[in-house]
Amino acid sequence: MFGMGIGEIFLIAIIAVLFLGPEKLPSTMVDIAKFFRSVKGTVNSARATLEEEMNFSEMKQEALNYKKELTDASSELERMTNVTEIGSEVQSIKNDLNFNTIAAQAPSAPKEAEVITFAPKAKEVIIPIETKSLEENA
DSSP: OTTOOHHHHHHHHHHHHHHHHHHHHHHHHHHHHHHHHHHHHHHHHHHHHHHHHHHHHHHHHHHHHHHHHHHHHHHHHHHHHOHHHHHHHHHHHHHHTTHHHHHHTSOOOOSSOOOOOOOOOOOOOOOOOOHHHHHHHO
16 A cells, blocks of 8 residues: 555554553544545546536547538538539539530521421222132132
8 A cells, every 4th residue: 555565554553652642642543544445535526527627628629520511511602602613513514515615506496497398109000809719719
């Protein structure tokens, strides 16, 4: 305990008995135990507070990360809703796709109306077949 061996503890106990006397030694031991208990409680409280602060700093870092994500998203939304920037992006897309040359190559309307005429159908000639002669051959 505290880097002391058993011999050192006995030496301290003997000195305490000599200086305090047998009458005050038990009450002094109780006071020392209370002191160590309060020190231990204070150390545990400080440790809990420190862990809570560490957890708080982690939560604060997460909140800052979320804030950064939100500001990035809002700036992206701002950029997307900016009309002049959208116009320039559309223009760059038109240029990339050669929109002007495609529009120039569009088919034009015919210059003259075409006249459609229908040729008369040839009349079919139906030759009647005599059924008697076929029946006689059979």
